[in-house]
Amino acid sequence: MRLGTKDRAVVYALDRLEPPPRAVDWSLAATIAVLVGTGLYSLVVGDPSGAWVFDVHAVAAFALVVLLAFKLRRVATRLRPNRLTRVRFVSILLALTALGALGTGLWWAFGGSVRVGPWGLLMVHMTLGVAVPVVLLWHLRHRYHSPAGATHQGRRTALQYAAVVGLSALAWRGQRAANDLLDTAGSDRRFTGSREEGSGEGNAFPVTSWVADDPTPVDVEDWELRVDGLVDDPATLGVDDLGLGDETADDERGDLATDAERRAVLDCTSGWYSDHDWRGLAVGDLLDAVEPTDDARWVQFRSVTGYRWSLPVEEAREALLATHVDGERISHDHGFPMRLVAPGRRGFQWVKWVTDVRATRRRDFSESVAIFVSGFEE
Structure with missing residues (x-):
């Protein structure tokens, strides 16, 4: 399939923005660690002075969206039915669990509501969030690569990560502005996310x-x-x-x-x-x-x-x-x-x-x- 001029421009921009493959992989692991750590810590934060924990969690979530896009773009061809292996099934499970945690979290932030039996949407989000590192460890048993060489000490890599974090922060602020503009249920929340x-x-x-x-x-x-x-x-x-x-x-x-x-x-x-x-x-x-x-x-x-x-x-x-x-x-x-x-x-x-x-x-x-x-x- 031939790409149009705009499509080629998008692909070029993604290529310029994307860090090296191994750096993306370890950045995904680090971002998941930040999300799990801030998510667990947020459970005991009830004072506004601790609002930064929820802010870091939200920005990391948007960063994970970007990093997952890089990862899935790179490995998409390996996930064709004729190329699936048991190890790749674990990779798919990890991707689905991470996307589920991200999706439920974003849906909650935008005012969505879903019940799964006695559980509300936020409990589903937390359950999926806790499951992600478990599946990740299972994944790393088969797909572990040393972090040596995962980063390239150069201006370009630094700018790439700055762009990822900057775009994530802008997306987080944009989500909050959209809630206020549309007057969704997500606009009437405490700093903890509670309604x-x-x-x-x-x-x-x-x-x-x-x-x-x-x-x-x-x-x-x-x-x-x-x-x-x-x-x-x-x-x-x-x-x-x-x-x-x-x-x-x-x-x-x-x-x-x-x-x-x-x-x-x-x-x-x-x-x-x-x-x-x-x-x-x-x-x-x-x-x-x-x-x-x-x-x-x-x-x-x-x-x-x-x-x-x-x-x-x-x-x-x-x-x-x-x-x-x-x-x-x-x-x-x-x-x-x-x-x-x-x-x-x-x-x-x-x-x-x-x-x-x-x-x-x-x-x-x-x-x-x-x-x-x-x-x-x-």
């Missing part, structure tokens, strides 16, 4: 639980809040101590007042956020009552399911054990009788159905495992 649902509507915001966290409703009469660890005066507090016995008597107060208030955004990693007025027991007041020792550096909050998460002591003092949301008693699905409200943290760190608060010297790193098995051990 607003149920703000200021009491318990009428989405219900999500981590892994198998789905306990039977807590009997408030039997429930107790244990506060121990590195404290001078451990305590076990019941409904009478906290004024939780009568759902209609919001003015009833025990030894520790549950009338502290916080305005905070609950930002869930599944792709939604909700802004509410929360009321309950200030963790700072609770810590003052039990007097943490000088060695206490962390405060761990544990759920009835075994789920747990820790905050540094000073950050924990600004948190709240909420009993109400927008004036309504928190429902069971949202963590009754108490859930942690941790401003600036993502939703999965807001522990529900809290039963224990413990001051510790070091962070309990077993909680990173416990969050994946909580609920199963009930």
Whole structure:
């Protein structure tokens, strides 16, 4: 097939822009590493000061589009049916997984929405994103080439990479501008990418639980809040101590007042956020009552399911054990009788159905495992 003048100009431009083959291959691996690293790190970033993580992730995604175009353009002839081998099937699987992760991410950014069973579009994107490095390692077992010589120390290669990054950044900004211009659902997002649902509507915001966290409703009469660890005066507090016995008597107060208030955004990693007025027991007041020792550096909050998460002591003092949301008693699905409200943290760190608060010297790193098995051990 003969190419027209414009087609030849496009091919020439691509040839000028494309780095050497081995450099493209290792750039793909590096970009995937950046995407996976920033994607995983973004799960624990809830404060606007960490917005750069999401920006780097987005620009890297557009860079991956360009690099994949270079790669597929080079290997397209090898993927013909009469040339397929088992090794090349793995390569095709890698390309499809990467394109799936990119496609779902871009569709989400432009305001799209898809459900696959209980999973929303963002969860599908994250699942595909985690699958990419797994398939990549499988691919590298058969197609590994030493990075030696992958880059050429020259002005042309530097300019090529500068062009790729520059075009990726422009595409990222253009996508955001297009969302605003077209007023898509993608234009109304937090810096985390989450969309607003149920703000200021009491318990009428989405219900999500981590892994198998789905306990039977807590009997408030039997429930107790244990506060121990590195404290001078451990305590076990019941409904009478906290004024939780009568759902209609919001003015009833025990030894520790549950009338502290916080305005905070609950930002869930599944792709939604909700802004509410929360009321309950200030963790700072609770810590003052039990007097943490000088060695206490962390405060761990544990759920009835075994789920747990820790905050540094000073950050924990600004948190709240909420009993109400927008004036309504928190429902069971949202963590009754108490859930942690941790401003600036993502939703999965807001522990529900809290039963224990413990001051510790070091962070309990077993909680990173416990969050994946909580609920199963009930």
